[in-house]
Amino acid sequence: MKPTLIFLITILALPLIGMSQDIKPEDIASARKIRRAELNDPIRPTWHLTIAEGKGMPFDPNGAIFKDGIYHLWYLYQAEAGHHWQHLSSIDLFHWRWHSTDLMHHPGDPDNGIFSGNAFIAKDGNVVIAYHGLGTGGNCVAYSSDKELNIWDKPKSNPIANPGWDPHMWLEGDTYYQISGGTPVASGKPNPPVLYTGESYDRPMKKVSNFMAFDMPDVDDFEDVSCPDFFQIGDKWALVCISHIRGARYYIGTWDGKQFKPEAHHRMNWPGGTVFAPETLLDDKGRRILWTWVLDRKSGVSSGTMSMPRVLTLAKDKLSFNIEPPKEVESLRYNEMQEKPFTVAAGQSVTLQKISGNILELDITINQGKAKRFGLKVFCSKDGREQTPVVIDLEKSILQVDMRPSSLNKPDYREFVMVREPNPNMETQNAPFNVKNGEKIRLRVFLDKSMLEVFANGRQCITQVLYPTLKDAVNIQVFAEDASIKIEEVKAWQLFPAMQW
Numbered sequence: 001m002k003p004t005l006i007f008l009i010t011i012l013a014l015p016l017i018g019m020s021q022d023i024k025p026e027d028i029a030s031a032r033k034i035r036r037a038e039l040n041d042p043i044r045p046t047w048h049l050t051i052a053e054g055k056g057m058p059f060d061p062n063g064a065i066f067k068d069g070i071y072h073l074w075y076l077y078q079a080e081a082g083h084h085w086q087h088l089s090s091i092d093l094f095h096w097r098w099h100s101t102d103l104m105h106h107p108g109d110p111d112n113g114i115f116s117g118n119a120f121i122a123k124d125g126n127v128v129i130a131y132h133g134l135g136t137g138g139n140c141v142a143y144s145s146d147k148e149l150n151i152w153d154k155p156k157s158n159p160i161a162n163p164g165w166d167p168h169m170w171l172e173g174d175t176y177y178q179i180s181g182g183t184p185v186a187s188g189k190p191n192p193p194v195l196y197t198g199e200s201y202d203r204p205m206k207k208v209s210n211f212m213a214f215d216m217p218d219v220d221d222f223e224d225v226s227c228p229d230f231f232q233i234g235d236k237w238a239l240v241c242i243s244h245i246r247g248a249r250y251y252i253g254t255w256d257g258k259q260f261k262p263e264a265h266h267r268m269n270w271p272g273g274t275v276f277a278p279e280t281l282l283d284d285k286g287r288r289i290l291w292t293w294v295l296d297r298k299s300g301v302s303s304g305t306m307s308m309p310r311v312l313t314l315a316k317d318k319l320s321f322n323i324e325p326p327k328e329v330e331s332l333r334y335n336e337m338q339e340k341p342f343t344v345a346a347g348q349s350v351t352l353q354k355i356s357g358n359i360l361e362l363d364i365t366i367n368q369g370k371a372k373r374f375g376l377k378v379f380c381s382k383d384g385r386e387q388t389p390v391v392i393d394l395e396k397s398i399l400q401v402d403m404r405p406s407s408l409n410k411p412d413y414r415e416f417v418m419v420r421e422p423n424p425n426m427e428t429q430n431a432p433f434n435v436k437n438g439e440k441i442r443l444r445v446f447l448d449k450s451m452l453e454v455f456a457n458g459r460q461c462i463t464q465v466l467y468p469t470l471k472d473a474v475n476i477q478v479f480a481e482d483a484s485i486k487i488e489e490v491k492a493w494q495l496f497p498a499m500q501w
Helices: 003-020 025-039 327-332
Strands: 061-067 070-079 082-090 097-103 114-121 127-133 138-144 167-172 175-180 194-198 206-210 226-233 236-243 247-255 260-267 275-282 288-294 310-314 321-324 333-339 342-344 348-356 359-367 373-380 388-393 398-402 428-432 441-448 451-456 460-465 475-480 485-495
Touching: 061 127, 061 275, 061 288, 070 114, 070 275, 070 288, 082 114, 114 226, 127 167, 138 167, 167 226, 226 247, 226 275, 226 310, 236 260, 236 275, 288 460, 327 333, 327 485, 333 348, 342 348, 342 475, 348 485, 359 373, 359 475, 373 441, 388 441, 388 451, 398 451, 398 460, 428 460, 475 485
Parallel strands: 061 114, 114 167
Antiparallel strands: 061 070, 070 082, 082 097, 114 127, 127 138, 167 175, 175 194, 194 206, 226 236, 236 247, 247 260, 247 275, 275 288, 288 310, 310 321, 333 485, 342 485, 348 475, 359 441, 359 485, 373 388, 373 475, 388 398, 398 428, 441 451, 451 460
16 A cells, blocks of 8 residues: 555544544543643642542552563552552653553452552463452452553452452462451451462462461551561561551561561651551562552642652661662752751751752751751741751651641641541651761752652651642751751752653
């Protein structure tokens, strides 16, 4: 066929292609209205992964997997036919493509909605997603051989693990394992996760025993193990999960193929914070990368934001994580700003002259000398009515975010993530942070309109959602309370928006 004829046929077919989408002018106008509102939303993040539209409640990250050079991630949201998983993909962790297909309920499926779970590569090369099938009482699977992971099949044997709750499934040797999380209970009675095994991912699995041999002393009986994610890291094994009351947390321990024996337990969220529903993957660089859902307390045009990706490694003590931002965030940087070294006297606050903004990365190195309480303030208005102190308290061994002066119209920062009575309002969020003798403080601070994430010395991270109202709440100050400190280096970059709107 001649090229001219092919061109004419293509041109003539274009109107028919457009008609098949059944898009009306008012649909386009509505879409433009939403995009314009999102762009003008004063609290909607610009480079954090944020829901395209609507409200994600829940907004759990799920199914994270790296395959053929692509990071794949799904998130949980609600649509016409119940709970769906929306599919996203990226090659750099920050710029995401929304896929047109969801993982969802179809007529004839035993489930009536898709709830939390994970993804892994099976023995036959298929990608398998394990999820809690709403309405089944158990856990189901879907599998795909499609290169883009857009086409999924479900076995007739669903649910393959029953009873079930939030699953995490993986292949080890020739055996498939599945953790079924412990369902939340109101009574305070322990409800531990259970372990299933099987020889195939598409046939019923056998319940073996409790997944954990025992729990740790600092975990209360009412804390469930939901959104589990289990993986080897170094020569240890880690279980990242939540309890619905207290949010994201993790265990480090050993795994013998039959039970997980925890040796340490740590929080990734503390009273007043809302870091929730962790999900990880292992990429081709050998990095264990984690996302969490950061519950917000105020909704703008939409509601649903992920934390920035975090890179997890096993610390030297082999009982905790090192936590760092990924190198890919550097691709968003522009307009580098830098201050000369300076000293802050006891009782003094110094406003940075060359660095300001509410969408940026700040990298600061502090020689604290004899000081015990010091830090920086972000989202500061010129008159001081709004400011959010990030405090290092060496006597209390904490990294603190002080929400009290953060906004003229701040929400309640409740102690518990989910409803539990009593649930008092919190004024600060305090993360444990121990500093060795002679160790300086390096803070990497990330701002994104309503998001604050602080990485401290590569081993602690605290995240807080904040809602400044004043347009000039863009200044940054460094302060010392009891003794002088030296700011040895401070530089910053504006961060270019990664979200399309």
